[in-house]
Amino acid sequence: MAAPNDLQQVLKPFYQRASEAEDRLARLEAALASKQDAGNEELLKMVSELQSKLEAVKAEHVSEKQKASEEVKKLRVENEKLQYRITHLVRALKEADSKSAS
Template identity: 65%
Template sequence: MLKPFYRRAVEAEDRLSRLEANLSSKKEAGNEEHVKVTTDLQSKLENADAELVAEKEKAQKLVGENERLQYRVVHLLRALKEADLKLEQVSTQKQLESLKLQDS
């Protein structure tokens, strides 16, 4: 009388084992896909970080170069003003000499 119940219990256990195995394999396949996506994203993030570091270094070099160029511009402008002033003084002195010669 218990044999049919026992047989059905064994069949149910077999089905449950197959379902668990199927579910486990699906989880592993899903996990593999998640691992692949995660690895891909990590790789992209590392590349982006490397690019960011390179761009920061490039920006620092450009800032340094800009400061040097601004320094040169300031000194060139100062030298130009001094040259203009000397030229004006020479021109004024020549005019004065010319006036003195005319007065004499």
């Protein structure tokens, strides 16, 4: 019976070292997990900031597009008015030329 007891005494330091190694491993895993969580939080924060900036840029783009559309409408109306005036001025000029020629 002395042999199993001696074997336990011989293996006791190995069990202790194995237990300490498991504890260190658990602490390292916990530290790694917390760093990954912190990294993930930073990434999530960055993604949310980028999304909010994207939304702001989209809103600004829509606003600029509406302003440009309104400006195009105004320019079309102005162009039509000017073409109308040109048509009448050309007609009046032709009439004046024909009157002066006769």
